[in-house]
Amino acid sequence: MELLLNSPILGIILSVFTFQIGILIFRRINFMLLHPFIISVLLIIPILLIFNIPLGSYMIGGDLITFFLGPATVVLAIPLYNEIKTLKKHYIPILVSVITGSTIAIVSVILIGQILNLSPALIVTLIPKSITNPIGIELSKQLGGDPAITVASIVFTGLLGAIVASFTCRWLGIKNPMAIGLALGTSAHAMGTSRALELGETEGAMAGLAIGLAGLATVLLAPIFVHWLM
Amino acid sequence: MKILLQLSFLLSLWLIGELISQTWHLPIPGNVLGMVFLFFLLSFKLIKTEQLKEISDFLLGNLAFFFVPYGVGLLSVTGVLRGNWWQILLIVFVTTVLVIGVTGLTAQFLARERGK
Numbered sequence: 352m353e354l355l356l357n358s359p360i361l362g363i364i365l366s367v368f369t370f371q372i373g374i375l376i377f378r379r380i381n382f383m384l385l386h387p388f389i390i391s392v393l394l395i396i397p398i399l400l401i402f403n404i405p406l407g408s409y410m411i412g413g414d415l416i417t418f419f420l421g422p423a424t425v426v427l428a429i430p431l432y433n434e435i436k437t438l439k440k441h442y443i444p445i446l447v448s449v450i451t452g453s454t455i456a457i458v459s460v461i462l463i464g465q466i467l468n469l470s471p472a473l474i475v476t477l478i479p480k481s482i483t484n485p486i487g488i489e490l491s492k493q494l495g496g497d498p499a500i501t502v503a504s505i506v507f508t509g510l511l512g513a514i515v516a517s518f519t520c521r522w523l524g525i526k527n528p529m530a531i532g533l534a535l536g537t538s539a540h541a542m543g544t545s546r547a548l549e550l551g552e553t554e555g556a557m558a559g560l561a562i563g564l565a566g567l568a569t570v571l572l573a574p575i576f577v578h579w580l581m
Numbered sequence: 582m583k584i585l586l587q588l589s590f591l592l593s594l595w596l597i598g599e600l601i602s603q604t605w606h607l608p609i610p611g612n613v614l615g616m617v618f619l620f621f622l623l624s625f626k627l628i629k630t631e632q633l634k635e636i637s638d639f640l641l642g643n644l645a646f647f648f649v650p651y652g653v654g655l656l657s658v659t660g661v662l663r664g665n666w667w668q669i670l671l672i673v674f675v676t677t678v679l680v681i682g683v684t685g686l687t688a689q690f691l692a693r694e695r696g697k
Contacts, residue, residue, distance in 0.1 A: 366649045388645045392652035399656070406657055413650030420647045422591035423640040424612035425598075428619035429630050430641070444691035452684030459676040467668045477672060481680060484651075485610035503658040504673060506651045512677045513645075519678050525685035527692055534685035538677050545644035555641070561684075563613045570608040 356404065362412020369394040383514045388542075420541065424483070427544070427559035434556035437529055445533060449561050452537035453568040454576075456481045461580045471581055472496065478573050480504040481512075483540040486566040494577060505540065512539025513546035528553040536561025587636035594618050 355361050372394065373387025399409055431438070438445070457478055464474035476496030479487035484505055491501035516535050525531055528551055535543035536558030544562060548555035598618065599611025607614075622628045630637070 362650065366646070370646050370649060386645070388648060388652060391646075391649050392655075395649070395653050396656055399653070406654070409653060410650060413653065416647055417650050419640060419643075421595050421612045422588060422636070423644055423647060425591045425594050425615035425619055426633065426637045426640050428616045428623060429633060429637050431616075432620055432623040432630065435624070441688075441692050441695070444688050444695065447691055448684050448688035451687050452680050455683045456676060456680045459679050460672060463672050463675060464668075467671070469665065469668055469672075473665060473669075477669065480673060481677070483610070483613070485612065486608065489608065489610075499658060502651070503655050504669065506648070506655060507669075508673050508677055509648070510652065511673055512681065515674075515678060516681055519681045520685055523682050523686060525682075525689050527685075527689040529692060530685045530688035533688045534681040537684040538680040541644065542648055545648070548641055548644060559616070563609070563616060566613065567609060 356408040357411070359412035359415050361404070362409045363415065364412075365395050365398065365409065366391060366412065366416055383517065386513070388513075389510070420484075424541065424562070427556075427562070430548070430552055430556035431560050434553055437553060437557070438560070441529060445529070445557070445560065446564070448530070448533050449537050449564040450568050450572075452534070453481070453565045454572055456538070456565075457569060457573050457576045458580070461576060465581075473500075474581065475577060476500045477504050478577070479569060480508040481538050481540065482566040482569045483562050486570060490570055490573060494573060506542070509539045509542025512543045516543065516546060517550075529557050532557025533561045537565040540565070584635045584639065587633050590633070591615070591619075591636060591640075 369391040370387050373390030376390055377385055377387050399406065460477050461474055464477065472495065475494035476491055478494060479490040479501055484502060487501055487505045488498045491498045512535065516539070520531050520534065525534065531550065532547045532554035535547040535554065540562050544555060544558035547558035594615035595612050598614030601607065602609060602611045602614055623630060
């Protein structure tokens, strides 16, 4: 048992097996709330709690898994390159929609946070929630937020964005694959992108592009709106 | 060996991006800069997408899986969020739907206008 708790084996096999169970269930019931990611997390958490396994032991393997998000972000250049024609033709809609979306993300968090009477420290902590983890953590620190809660809000936003994107787009009549991809990447960073890749290659490429653009736009715009509105 | 070489190539681009990002204190993380470098390498035909096919299929095909530990990590913040959890849920829900809607509608509208 000691051996298991100090090795990456535990985290890896728990993640892989529960995710595979998730895939088997998702294949039968194609419902976003039963996405393999959600099933995997909802199976692992009770297992850790029941067997009294410290989160740190799970994370020895977990860190090895999340490490792959680094090269995965780099390789998003490939779907983007495959969509280079869309990129050249539509660079203005792409830039304008991502910048508008990022602005709305910042302003809506500040305004709703103020209506709900949240502390300024908590509001700035939540501002980076739509952007990718490495950028979000830095921005949170810069604005005087709590990076640990920022990471949690980023993960939660990504999860929720991936779940609600299809419903929201159908509801609002957003059918253009480029628009769907940009919406997913701007609102839900790489988790939204993983969902976008399931929808199609154009969606995936545009979401991947939006991760970088939205991250950059948010870093540049957030300090201005914080200064202005808070 | 092929897939390991491909992986190491991507890791090298990440590393270069990280070094540049840290040296000049850029707000863009190293892996996003790495994505930009790879995009230029592909655009200038210095590298072909086929040369990275196996690693690209592996990484992009399992993207959702690589997030699982982050999801499990939410467990560690439940204590901190206790006092404000419903406000945070509400903000995340409302703003996420709003951002998806605004971004998607703007992109679709502008693309249609220019297409005419």
